[in-house]
Amino acid sequence: MNKSSGRALALAVIGTAVSAGAWAQTTVSPPGRLLASNCFQCHGTNGKGPGFERLAGKSASELFSEMKEFQSGKEGDNIMARHVSGFSDAQLRALAQWLSTQR
Ligand code: HEC
Structure with a gap:
């Protein structure tokens, strides 16, 4: 490889890394939102129904203690009970925290 094609390759690699970084930044959800996406099938998008009990509008502590009771x-x-059994306390807190921002 000569000097200038080496430089062109290096620039192409940097360009790809920069655009991949920008893509990651625009698509990453808050961790609680990502975990809560699990719940939307049954509780509606963002916990706002329709479906089983509405989750939006509840406080983080209320949601957390309800999930601990199921667990x-x-x-x-x-x-x-089955659904929350796989979550750690930290994940339940992140979930409850994010869901409590939904009205
Ligand atoms: C397969 C469907 C399903 C999924 C997925 C699901 N839920 Fe539920 N959820 C239910 C049902 C059914 C009930 C009512 C259970 C009962 O009271 O016996 C319920 C009740 C609840 C309650 C109690 C609400 C109240 O007012 O009493 C909370 C809190 C809750 N779910 C949170 C969640 C969270 C957070 C997730 C995602 C991690 C989730 N659920 C995923 C079906 C689901």
Whole structure:
């Protein structure tokens, strides 16, 4: 490879990296929103219904404690108990925090 084609290749690589970076920045969702996208099939887009109980409009602490109750099995072996069993407390907090911003 001669000097100038090497330089052209280097510029092409930098150009690709820059545009990939810009793409990532515009498409990354907040972590809570990404986790909550799981819930929209049943609770409506952004938790606003239609569907099962509406999640929008609740506080973060209310949502978090409801999810912990499902996780503990106190509410029985239902859909939500199964659904939240895979989430860590940190993930449930992120979910509850993001959902609480929805009105
Ligand atoms: C497969 C459908 C389904 C999915 C997916 C689902 N839910 Fe649910 N959710 C339900 C059903 C059904 C209930 C009612 C359960 C009950 O009260 O016995 C419910 C109830 C709830 C409640 C209690 C609401 C209230 O007012 O009592 C909360 C909070 C909740 N879901 C949060 C979530 C979150 C957060 C997610 C995503 C991580 C999620 N759900 C995903 C079906 C679903």
